[in-house]
Amino acid sequence: MKIFVPYSLAGLLLLTTCLNSVQAKEKAKIGLSYLKTGAEQRQLTVEVKSRMDNRYQPVEGLTLGLYLENDSESELLGNVVTDAKGKGILMIPSSFISKMNEMSEFNFVARLEDNDGYTAKEKDLLIREAFLDVDYIIRDSLKLIQASVKEKDSLGNTVLPTVDVEIKFLVERPFSRLPIGGKYNMLNKEGKATIEFPDDLPGDSMGHISVVVKIEDSDVYGNIEKTGDVIWGVPTVFDDATIKRTLWSAGANAPYPLLVLVNSLIAAVWGIMLFILIRIFHIKKADN
Amino acid sequence: MDNTLNQAEVEKIEHDLLNHITHRKKVHNIWLGFLLLVIAIGIFAYYRQLRYGLIVTSMRDYTSWGVYISNFVFFVAISLVGSLVSSILKLSKAEWSTPLTRLSEVIAIASIICAAIIIIVDMGRPDRFINVLIYGRIQSPIIWDVIIIATYLGLSVLLLYTSLIPDLAICRDKLTTVPKWQQKLYRILAMNWKGTPKQNAILLQISTILSITIIPVAFAIHTVTSWLFSTTWRPGWDSTNLGPYFVSGALMAGAAVIVIAMYFLRKSLFLKEYITLSHFDNMGKLLVLLSLVYLYFNINEYLGPAFKMVGVEGEHITELFTGKYAAMYWLVQIGGLILPIVVLIFKKARTPFPLMVVSFMVILGAWFKRYIIVIPSLQHPYLPIQDVDESYLHYIPSWEEWAITLASFGGVLFIITLLLRLFPLIPISETIHEKSAKNSAS
Amino acid sequence: MKKTVNNRRSFIQFGLTSGALMLAGATAFFQKIKTTSASTEKVKVLTTDGKVMEVDKAHVNEPCHPVSRTLARQGIKGKKFVMVVDLSRCRNARKCISSCEKAHNIPHDRPFIKVLRMQDNEESSPYWMPKKCFHCDNPPCVKVCPVGATYKRSDGIVLVDNERCIGCRFCMSACPYSARVFNWGEPEKPENYNCAYSPETSTPSKIGTVEKCDFCPDMIRENKLPHCITSCPNGVLYFGDKLSDSVTNGDETVRLSEMLRDKGGYRYLEELGTEPNVYYLPPVNRLFPFKEMDENDVSQSEI
The missing domain is CATH 3.30.70.20 (Alpha-Beta Plaits)
Structure with missing residues (x-):
């Protein structure tokens, strides 16, 4: 949500400049973000909204071109079509990865061409490449996760520590990721941040937990995340209560005392009734 | 059979007591026609309910059980009369009750059948009744109720039938003018009864077993019915007193029903010689006794909660004592319980007409008492009733509900009337037997 | 006595039906993959045994895919x-x-x-x-x-x-x-x-x-x-x-x-x-x- 504040401001600016060009076309608001999950895995996400009925709503089915721009040239990384939520995701093709590995900064542009419904619009995003490493350390029975981030110096060597950037430590849970460690974890002068892993966090039945370390929505670095798996969780013992014999179980799992009681009562009374029926037929035979 | 009665006396008894089978009066046919009309209106109402759903009733999400359930409880209560007279009184050697045994058994069977039908009427998906048999969960009090109703119905039919066997033989031998099918029916059902010593011995054995067995089952049927309520947390239902409270109320209502039936059948079937004033006197005394027991459980039921006034339980009590249901509550408690006790203490009140009137009040009270037990409790849930249509806050039964309820009464009376067209109301052979025993003693 | 027979029968029935359902589900699933192989996008879903699994997006985005009444009785494994x-x-x-x-x-x-x-x-x-x-x-x-x-x-x-x-x-x-x-x-x-x-x-x-x-x-x-x-x-x-x-x-x-x-x-x-x-x-x-x-x-x- 908060990344849209600057965009909407920019959109307002654009609106004033275009005021004299009178046309009925809608104006789109474009959001652009970058995510790196590994050296080979980088993706761009665009999000397009437009003002309808006095509020911004996602626009579906728009095609946008995503470009990597240099001082002089502009290369098309690929096209994306927005979905129902107005989002489109592009995995950057591997053909560009080796080229990007040479660079220390990328200038991405999302471009919407002028079409029947919308005026032309573009959005650029400047990302400085950073490299995230995560170490899982056990020291004095403390479980620690250490993130270290480096970036390229002017010579292109990955040596410079990245400092003063917030780094998030998360564990995978159903539906969402749970933050662990302190509230804010900033990279120190050495480009490092360390948190203590909680010792009471449930893992799966073996104690496995997926950890995600992440730089999130940085104006400079975009999103960088690295996932790992640790066996530091408390193994979860799943207690399937539905197989127990309780009053709320399925009919087949009725408590034994209840089954015995009810069935013996039924057997007793219906047994007596059966006996009486038999005796009634005895009456029939005892007529002489 | 004992020979202390002469042939003429025996024939007179047989003639008197078979008279209502052989001589049908026009008024009886009109009566049956009237009952059929009431039932037909009820069936039409039920047709509407089947077509449009339970929306035709006034029940809604909070008052999710209404007059059907309270009426069901009422008829289950009435059905206890069978065990009261033909078993409790019989085992306690109250011989005066002999002429009333068959009447009580017939009423029991009729009301238990109608109770079972009403519970199906209350179901949202009667077409899925078979699910109860396929998927029945033994943990559910409803399944207990289904089992106990079937059991009690079976036992009641056996009780009625076994006591009928000697009379069926009399019908077989004496009623030669009735239609062929009816003669055939008597012949089959009479089981070759000839009154041989061996047959008498077997009959005595099974009727003793039956009258002992039916007591716990009768107590169970109404106790299990009370558990439909006491296994929940609703105010007024969340009570350990509910079982005996229901059973004692049922016995009281059952006695009142017997009195009313006695009164009308005695007149319309010319049985004044057999149902005598002393029967009314005795039933009056019994009614006082049973009412006192019920009063005791009533005090137990309301004193604790009214003293403590805990949360919704307190709201519920306030509603009954001084609120929306106060008029009905006090009419039921005073008119249907306290007044009958006070009035029936006097010997003059225990004569046919006054006793019939008082019994009518008791029955009316008993019916509305069950209404008061079922409905106000549902209107006091733990969480406040909000954001609902105005109609959810009140419950006044719709015409369809009244029509079906009346039809259930019609059904009970219809079954009783039909059974009395086929079978003698007063046990003939037992009457002969007792009279001859009395003669030989004197 | 009757009860136990019923239990055993219902257990066998249950086993047979759930087995058949799983088979049917599996075949349906593979057919699905064949026909929608064009789509490459994956989404995460929670399987019946509680695992997060990546499946074809086209498969999930179908207008309806309610689970059977039998599966709906079992619950998602390992979760509360x-x-x-x-x-x-x-x-x-x-x-x-x-x-x-x-x-x-x-x-x-x-x-x-x-x-x-x-x-x-x-x-x-x-x-x-x-x-x-x-x-x-x-x-x-x-x-x-x-x-x-x-x-x-x-x-x-x-x-x-x-x-x-x-x-x-x-x-x-x-x-x-x-x-x-x-x-x-x-x-x-x-x-x-x-x-x-x-x-x-x-x-x-x-x-x-x-x-x-x-x-x-x-x-x-x-x-x-x-x-x-x-x-x-x-x-x-x-x-x-x-x-x-x-x-x-x-x-x-x-x-x-x-x-x-x-x-x-x-x-x-x-x-x-x-x-x-x-x-x-x-x-x-x-x-x-x-x-x-x-x-x-x-x-x-x-x-």
């Missing part, structure tokens, strides 16, 4: 779903109600969720209390159901099978929280909804049967939050897995144990012993001052 309601944040926006109504095709007169105006006593301040089914661990409704139409699953969710329900309404009497609603009349046919019924979707409704909040197991299977959680503008409702000790309101994710400890979490009417799976955080340090609702508020919130 809980909800936390932070009463200090609720201002009766009623978005949970409208999104729930939309998702389950239910009319206004029998909502699965209610936002109640509560006031514990005259002196204390009123507050809004969103209330839905508590999915109790000792569920009174399931105890009393004569046919097992309402049942509790291994993941803690209590569902209603409206194709088995006989409409006796004993569960409605038994529920101390008035969580259940009944289809008194013929429910309106939902527009543009042609999916088969599943207890996991609770739609389409059927006349003469009981319904209630189902914790949206169809969403959970796709590793998505129930509709009420995501539609709440104030982050009142948290949902998660008790065994993972985490709940989320869509914005923030917190440890369940810490939240309950730090904010004094409680369960409504604990003394009844129903063991609810919905927790409440008391209405202290409120985000909004209490404002009475008038008719306009309701109609506005429904737009």
Whole structure:
């Protein structure tokens, strides 16, 4: 949500400049973000909204071109079509990865061409490449996760520590990721941040937990995340209560005392009734 | 059979007591026609309910059980009369009750059948009744109720039938003018009864077993019915007193029903010689006794909660004592319980007409008492009733509900009337037997 | 005697049917992959045994994919779903109600969720209390159901099978929280909804049967939050897995144990012993001052 504040401001600016060009076309608001999950895995996400009925709503089915721009040239990384939520995701093709590995900064542009419904619009995003490493350390029975981030110096060597950037430590849970460690974890002068892993966090039945370390929505670095798996969780013992014999179980799992009681009562009374029926037929035979 | 009665006396008894089978009066046919009309209106109402759903009733999400359930409880209560007279009184050697045994058994069977039908009427998906048999969960009090109703119905039919066997033989031998099918029916059902010593011995054995067995089952049927309520947390239902409270109320209502039936059948079937004033006197005394027991459980039921006034339980009590249901509550408690006790203490009140009137009040009270037990409790849930249509806050039964309820009464009376067209109301052979025993003693 | 025979028979039946269903499901799944091989996008879904699995997006985005009634009885393995309601944040926006109504095709007169105006006593301040089914661990409704139409699953969710329900309404009497609603009349046919019924979707409704909040197991299977959680503008409702000790309101994710400890979490009417799976955080340090609702508020919130 908060990344849209600057965009909407920019959109307002654009609106004033275009005021004299009178046309009925809608104006789109474009959001652009970058995510790196590994050296080979980088993706761009665009999000397009437009003002309808006095509020911004996602626009579906728009095609946008995503470009990597240099001082002089502009290369098309690929096209994306927005979905129902107005989002489109592009995995950057591997053909560009080796080229990007040479660079220390990328200038991405999302471009919407002028079409029947919308005026032309573009959005650029400047990302400085950073490299995230995560170490899982056990020291004095403390479980620690250490993130270290480096970036390229002017010579292109990955040596410079990245400092003063917030780094998030998360564990995978159903539906969402749970933050662990302190509230804010900033990279120190050495480009490092360390948190203590909680010792009471449930893992799966073996104690496995997926950890995600992440730089999130940085104006400079975009999103960088690295996932790992640790066996530091408390193994979860799943207690399937539905197989127990309780009053709320399925009919087949009725408590034994209840089954015995009810069935013996039924057997007793219906047994007596059966006996009486038999005796009634005895009456029939005892007529002489 | 004992020979202390002469042939003429025996024939007179047989003639008197078979008279209502052989001589049908026009008024009886009109009566049956009237009952059929009431039932037909009820069936039409039920047709509407089947077509449009339970929306035709006034029940809604909070008052999710209404007059059907309270009426069901009422008829289950009435059905206890069978065990009261033909078993409790019989085992306690109250011989005066002999002429009333068959009447009580017939009423029991009729009301238990109608109770079972009403519970199906209350179901949202009667077409899925078979699910109860396929998927029945033994943990559910409803399944207990289904089992106990079937059991009690079976036992009641056996009780009625076994006591009928000697009379069926009399019908077989004496009623030669009735239609062929009816003669055939008597012949089959009479089981070759000839009154041989061996047959008498077997009959005595099974009727003793039956009258002992039916007591716990009768107590169970109404106790299990009370558990439909006491296994929940609703105010007024969340009570350990509910079982005996229901059973004692049922016995009281059952006695009142017997009195009313006695009164009308005695007149319309010319049985004044057999149902005598002393029967009314005795039933009056019994009614006082049973009412006192019920009063005791009533005090137990309301004193604790009214003293403590805990949360919704307190709201519920306030509603009954001084609120929306106060008029009905006090009419039921005073008119249907306290007044009958006070009035029936006097010997003059225990004569046919006054006793019939008082019994009518008791029955009316008993019916509305069950209404008061079922409905106000549902209107006091733990969480406040909000954001609902105005109609959810009140419950006044719709015409369809009244029509079906009346039809259930019609059904009970219809079954009783039909059974009395086929079978003698007063046990003939037992009457002969007792009279001859009395003669030989004197 | 009869009982045990029945048990054995039903067990065999169950085994056969579930086996057949799995086979059918598997073949259907592979056919699906063949026909939609063009799509490369993957989404995460939660499988029946509780694993997060990546599947073809085209497969998930189908308009309907309700699980069978047999599978809907088993629950998602290794999970125990809980909800936390932070009463200090609720201002009766009623978005949970409208999104729930939309998702389950239910009319206004029998909502699965209610936002109640509560006031514990005259002196204390009123507050809004969103209330839905508590999915109790000792569920009174399931105890009393004569046919097992309402049942509790291994993941803690209590569902209603409206194709088995006989409409006796004993569960409605038994529920101390008035969580259940009944289809008194013929429910309106939902527009543009042609999916088969599943207890996991609770739609389409059927006349003469009981319904209630189902914790949206169809969403959970796709590793998505129930509709009420995501539609709440104030982050009142948290949902998660008790065994993972985490709940989320869509914005923030917190440890369940810490939240309950730090904010004094409680369960409504604990003394009844129903063991609810919905927790409440008391209405202290409120985000909004209490404002009475008038008719306009309701109609506005429904737009």
